Amino acid sequence: MAKTALIIQQDLILLRVLERMSLTHQYRCKAIRALNELDIEDQNENFDLIISDILFDGIAPMDYVHQLQEIIRHKSLVIITSMGQKKVRQEILDIGNVAGFFAVPLNFDKVEQMLS
Amino acid sequence: MEEKLLLLIQILFLVLILVWCTIGFSLIYRKIRKSQLNRIERTFASEISKFLYPAHGEEYHYLNVQRALQAVGAKPSKKGNIQYLIDLMIRAQRSMLGNNYNKLRLLFSQIPPYGASQSKLNSRKWYVKARGIREIYEMEQVQYIHDITRERNNPNIFVRREAQIAMVVFLGWESLRFLPYLKKEMTLWQQIKIVEKLYAHYPDAQIKYLKKVYGTQRPYAQELLMRIIRKFNLFTEVDYIIDFLNHESFDRRETAIYCLNSFKLTEEQLQEVKDKLFKIPNTEQQVQLMQYVTQISTEPDLQFFDKILQTGNDILELSAAEVLWNNGYEERVREFYYSQYKLKEVI
Numbered sequence: 208m209a210k211t212a213l214i215i216q217q218d219l220i221l222l223r224v225l226e227r228m229s230l231t232h233q234y235r236c237k238a239i240r241a242l243n244e245l246d247i248e249d250q251n252e253n254f255d256l257i258i259s260d261i262l263f264d265g266i267a268p269m270d271y272v273h274q275l276q277e278i279i280r281h282k283s284l285v286i287i288t289s290m291g292q293k294k295v296r297q298e299i300l301d302i303g304n305v306a307g308f309f310a311v312p313l314n315f316d317k318v319e320q321m322l323s
Numbered sequence: 324m325e326e327k328l329l330l331l332i333q334i335l336f337l338v339l340i341l342v343w344c345t346i347g348f349s350l351i352y353r354k355i356r357k358s359q360l361n362r363i364e365r366t367f368a369s370e371i372s373k374f375l376y377p378a379h380g381e382e383y384h385y386l387n388v389q390r391a392l393q394a395v396g397a398k399p400s401k402k403g404n405i406q407y408l409i410d411l412m413i414r415a416q417r418s419m420l421g422n423n424y425n426k427l428r429l430l431f432s433q434i435p436p437y438g439a440s441q442s443k444l445n446s447r448k449w450y451v452k453a454r455g456i457r458e459i460y461e462m463e464q465v466q467y468i469h470d471i472t473r474e475r476n477n478p479n480i481f482v483r484r485e486a487q488i489a490m491v492v493f494l495g496w497e498s499l500r501f502l503p504y505l506k507k508e509m510t511l512w513q514q515i516k517i518v519e520k521l522y523a524h525y526p527d528a529q530i531k532y533l534k535k536v537y538g539t540q541r542p543y544a545q546e547l548l549m550r551i552i553r554k555f556n557l558f559t560e561v562d563y564i565i566d567f568l569n570h571e572s573f574d575r576r577e578t579a580i581y582c583l584n585s586f587k588l589t590e591e592q593l594q595e596v597k598d599k600l601f602k603i604p605n606t607e608q609q610v611q612l613m614q615y616v617t618q619i620s621t622e623p624d625l626q627f628f629d630k631i632l633q634t635g636n637d638i639l640e641l642s643a644a645e646v647l648w649n650n651g652y653e654e655r656v657r658e659f660y661y662s663q664y665k666l667k668e669v670i
Contacts (some may be wrong), residue, residue, distance in 0.1 A: 219368045220415045224423075227372035289418075314421035317373075 211252060213279065213320075215259040221287065221311070225258055239248040242275070253282040256322070258314040259297070261288045268295065272302055282308060285321060287313060354478070359396060366395045367411050374430055385433040386466040391634055392434070399646045405439045408544050412436070413461045434528040443469050449479040456482070460489035467483060468493045482515055491517050494569050503544035514547045518554045528555045532603055537563060546578045555583040561586050565595055568604040587619055597627050601634070610642045623650050632659055 210232040216222040219240070226238040234256070239245060241263060248314020259275060261268040268290065276284065283306040286299055299308055307321060370388045375652040397408045435453070442468070443455025456474065461469050471493075474486035487505075489550060490498040491587050511519075533552075539545065545567065552560045564586075567579035588596065603609050613631065617623060623646060632644040644656045 215378050218414075219364055219417070220411070221418055223368035224375055225371040227376040231376045231378065265354060311418045311426075312420045313418070315419065316421055 209235045209236045209257040212237070212256045213249070213252075213254045213281070215242060215257070216240065216286065216287070217260055217263065219290075224256045224315070225287070225318070228319060229256075229258075229322055232319070234322065241287075242271075250279065252280070254279065255283070257284045258287055258318070259284065261286055261295075262290050268274065271301070271323060272299060272305070274303075276304060283321075285309070287311065287318070290299055328418045333566075339367070342343065349516065359404070362395050362526065363392070363404060363407060364411060367415075371427070371430075373416055374668040375426055375431055385430055385546060388430065397436075397437075405436050409439060409462075413458065416462060417495055426462055432464065440464065440472070441467055449477075449482050452477075452652065453479075453481045453485045455547050456489050460485075460492045463492070465493050469517055471625060472501070480507075483507065484516075487513065488516060488520055492522045492524055495521070496529040496532045497537050502547065503536045505541070505543055505544075509543040509547065511546075514550055515542065516617055517547065518550045521551065522554050526555075528557055530557065533557075533560065537623040542572065543573065545575060548577050550584040553585055559584055561592060565592060565599070568596065568599040573608075576605070576608055580608055580615070593620065597624070601630070606636055606638050609636075609639055613639070613646070617646050623647060623652070625652075625655075636641060 210233070211231045214222060214225050214229070214236065216225065216238075217240055222238050223260060227234045237249065256280065257275070261271055263271060266274070268288075270282075272286070284304065285307040286305060287293075287309045288294050288309040291308075296308050296310070299305055307318075308320060342504065344591050364628040370391050374383045374385070374388055383630070392408065393592075397404045399405065412431055416424065416431070419427060440455045441464075443451050443458070446452050446455070452474070456471055459471065471486050471489045474482055474554055475490060477483040477486065483505075487498075487509075490501060494500075498521075533548065536544070536548065539548075549564050549567065551557075552564060561583070564582050567575050568583070570576050570579065583596075590659050592614070596612065599614070603612065616627070628643050628647055632640055634640065640659075646657065647653075648656050
């Protein structure tokens with residue numbers, strides 16, 4: 208069975224590129240621009256990988272990560288964001304269960320390694 | 324009278340309807356325009372992703388990208404759309420590094436936005452021109468470098484700023500062949516920008532270009548060179564900075580002291596700095612330099628501090644005394660100040 212990935216990025220270009228990248232690695236992929244585009248069915252899914260931003264309207268980055276980890280079942284979580292200051296990075300990694308943190312601009316090859 | 328009033332009401336009513344019509348029209352126009360731009364963005368994003376990660380390992384030809392973009396209206400006849408496309412391109416390129424960045428650069432050089440950036444270079448309006456230069460260096464369209472180099476002395480500050488940055492991005496250390504000989508002064512902010520850009524794009528120092536321009540007499544250029552030496556931590560070139568410590572210009576000395584701060588010195592250099600301290604005509608700067616000397620040497624050099632105590636400058640003496648006191652030479656400080664008291668009492 209194909210692996211599943213959930214990609215949440217506000218930036219359309221990043222979203223599409225990440226989607227294509229996971230498709231070429233034989234992932235089944237759902238790409239959305241914000242959490243509220245998520246369906247009821249998706250909540251039953253156990254995603255192999257979630258690639259998400261942390262900067263969204265109406266919610267603080269840390270709260271968002273906590274909420275994401277609570278709501279959606281998943282195996283690993285990767286953060287890709289343009290808010291890549293050292294402090295933020297440290298705070299996110301301190302939360303735990305975050306497999307990777309990448310700041311934009313990023314080298315996609317490193318994300319690709321996590322896919323395979 | 325009544326008729327006139329009616330006429331007035333009629334006219335006002337007409338104006339009101341006109342205003343409503345304009346508002347309605349603008350609403351509709353904006354909606355259409357927005358959806359048009361969104362369509363371009365969607366197409367661009369999906370084409371870029373297909374180009375970067377083609378299915379089944381086949382190459383995705385750049386003509387496909389070009390055709391798709393043209394189909395959604397990014398044509399040379401529509402300038403607004405082309406401008407939007409350029410912004411998208413810059414945004415895409417800014418978010419990527421490594422392999423994908425190089426791929427995108429190749430793609431964008433193959434589907435140039437129909438010379439839109441280049442035609443801006445010939446515009447008479449300064450903001451159009453500056454924007455054109457910026458787009459060219461952001462997208463690394465190196466073929467236009469000759470047109471840009473010509474603008475480095477442009478009378479408009481924004482145009483020449485962008486042109487200078489573009490030269491740094493394209494030529495790297497070689498741009499030092501031009502930058503120290505500009506006709507106009509360069510602001511501090513611009514110097515910092517140039518140094519940062521140079522460091523971001525060309526982190527390996529090429530000292531030979533630096534050495535060739537040491538002879539420059541332009542004030543901003545001397546400061547720029549000092550800042551470059553500091554940023555790249557070129558400890559072999561520290562002597563250039565030390566030379567400016569007792570320069571006649573306040574700003575040059577200020578820069579030299581600031582740039583020197585991040586270096587450790589050899590014994591001879593330290594001696595030279597100490598000698599120069601007495602030739603600086605400004606007390607604040609003397610104190611700064613003295614603090615730097617204290618900071619980099621392990622033991623306070625007593626001879627040097629004794630010499631400072633004899634300068635007759637109250638502020639400088641006090642700073643020197645403070646350093647001595649903090650390093651366990653209380654006796655010496657006491658002796659120095661008590662000797663003054665006695666003198667004054669006698670008088």
